[in-house]
Amino acid sequence: MSSLKDLERLKAEGMNSLFPSKTKIMVGMATCGLAAGAQEVWQNLHQEVKKRKIDVLVKKTGCIGLCQHEPLVDILKPGYPRITYDRMTPEKVGEVLDDLVKGKFKKAIMARIDQEEFLLDDTRTRYSKGKIPAYITSILPYKRLPFYKKQKRVALRNCGFLDPESIAEYVAKGGYFSLVQVLRGGKPEKVISQIKRSKLRGRGGAGFLAGVKWEVCRNADGDGKYLICNADEGDPGAYMDRSILEGDPHSIIEGMLIGGFAIGADQGYIYVREEYPLAIERLQIALTQAQEEDLLGKNILDSGFDFEIEICRGAGAFVCGEETALIQSIEGNWGEPKPRPPFPAVSGLWGKPTVINNVETWANIPVIIAKGAHWFNGLGTSRSKGTKVFSLVGKVNNIGLVEVPMGISLREIVYEIGGGIPNGRKFKAIQTGGPSGGCIPKNLIDLPVDFDELKKAGSIMGSGGMIVMDDRTCMVDVAKYFLSFLEDESCGKCVPCRVGIRRMREMLEDITSGRGREEDIDYLQQMAEAVKEGSLCGLGKTAPNPVLTTLHYFRDEYEAHIRGKRCPAGVCKPLIIYSIDPENCTGCGVCLRVCPQGAISGRKKKPHKIIPSKCIKCGACFEVCTFGAIVIT
């Protein structure tokens, strides 16, 4: 490819593939889909299509966000809107295909999608131009599902809408046109000024202004500059980056190409964890396609700009998401952070000026170029622009990936997008920012979500993990869990992080086992503050956040554990006893059958009893009792 004409040719090819003249069946094949059984659905679909000799296209697509409903299968039949089936099984495939052949979709459809949006071109294309059968128009369009209503998909614009293994479909969605625009303009400074004006802040954690970082790097002395995409996502329960890599890998490559041109780098690295095999596979396919189309390599689009991208696989150390440790790892050294300054933008990989941005940041770049800084500025709050992707997990009805404009309230995320708390339980707290973030209590539920507000509340934006907790969550136990994770992931270089986290975790262990002492609260507070101040890198500096925020917002729970030797949420095993309330027990026997220890006795239709010496406090009886007869004290 050497000209705009070639790109237009690819675009036409991609449009044919996006809107084929025959029926297309799309299976959500990101890791979330695969974990729910998409591979079996995919295989069965192929077999059944062959068996029935139906002339259809079967394609893969990425994650559309509603992970709770995976596996998702979409049918795009000419003349019809795109329809989505959720929770597909290999068995249901046959029924759906039968419906397709008969021309009437009887099987319950989750949602319909009327039109495909082209964010970069600002256009929409309707799937069907003709009259739609009434039974289909009665299905809710996906945009009106509560889960999607308040979302604004920018970084996730293509996830679930294109085949991640097709460069043509990416181009059809407006991909690589931003790169053409930038290379034709020929002015790197203009690109930097546009990114600066967009006020895009890095999506990896600290929220540093991307444009400023780029400028520092461009102005730094020395030839040979590097650019890195940080895809070492490691927060428990967070998978924003993985979804983009798996669902839209070309958006990262295009973002990096634009960045490379702007800062004057000719080599980029994608540092991705080995635990993301599918992301690596799709990235590799995308890189090969980009090379074949001469979008990577020498003299890209005849502009004189050279750029190569290499994948560098991390061995799964959380600390390697910290930029200086990441650089060490690429260089083949121990994944240990280094004190800053010097900042990587001045002296980074192999001692050369280096820009590191995370996956989501890079995915935003082509959009900012295509739609302008002003457009991007129109989204979000005064100091946090644009949108942010969150992985909404935990005790919430709609688990999934959501992308919302900055400034949306936690309430909207939890209750509207998330659909509230399951099993009629009460919302207690939300943990943002991954293990080194903090827990925000329910009285702050109207907090607008942006970098500064979260920081004010004692938490951080982090890379976008959001864990919802209900009233059956013990906050001391939560703090202990995150500290155990961080203790395990600390590199061990500096004393405060290596020993401090360990000792704090041990103290929490004591508290949750009933061995806590009155002075522990003050000592924990003191140590947490000093570890925060004294640690070398971001891991240690934020590691005490779970302790500090739970101490701040849920001090009474600590006190209950220490003074009353009880766990108000009924979680910490050494402090709780299970018993059966004879008033409420109907003697149905469900608990008796489910107890793995044979710790429940009783005759049918007579109140049952728990034998304390046999009870292992697993909570199985509590989960199954529908009469509220199991009591935790």
Add this chain to the structure above:
Amino acid sequence: MVKLTIDNQTVEVPEGTTILEAAEKLNIYIPTLCHHESLTPYGGCRLCVVEVTQNGVTDLTSSCTYKVEEGLKVKTTTERVKRVRRLVLELLLVESPEAQIVQDLAMEMGVRRPERLKPRKDDLCILCGRCIRACREVVGVNAIDFAERGYSKKVAAPFYKSSPDCIACGVCFYICPTGAITMREVEKGEKARIPEGEEVTGPARIIYNWKVGLAMKRCKKCGEIIAPEFQLEYLRKKVNLPEDHFDICPSCRE
């Protein structure tokens, strides 16, 4: 030259100087543990933290790694600084209560082991990494490195086996601030066992931590012990000396 102030005293030092070095020039004492003037700064122990203010932003940083900047304001004894230093020493008193240097520094700063935390008695190593850096940067041998991570981190020869590269020069032993490395000179005719290894007959040198025991070279003239054979061979090859160069000890050569 770069001008900065440390504890309200102005000092001018060449570009590239660290805050720690600049403070030394003013005779301002900053405690250190992992720092050694012959080694690359590490910034791991966090004892040398100071408060720096530049462009209106104040932060804590390790003075051994931070290069001076024009107009930088440094404070070495603020409450924030003391709080971190106290934490580091408290934690080290728990981890390595027997280490003399830790005890001395704690005494100097009036820090005592917190009652709440139980001491671990068995480990003198504070993971400052001086031995590793000395072996790599000064000797150029790279026989040892960190193994594991986090709280399980330790210094070891590869795979915890006997180091194949160690030349028994003993630099690690001499540079260790806490005496965590055990080295022993085995006298002539004496027998001693290498950990997990065979028996050696003196004159030899055993470094227990790296599970090595190497023979000592003796002067062909006077019979005095010169140094470990491997070390002399390493040096001889490095500087390209004749094969018999170390056969005779320096005093006999004169």
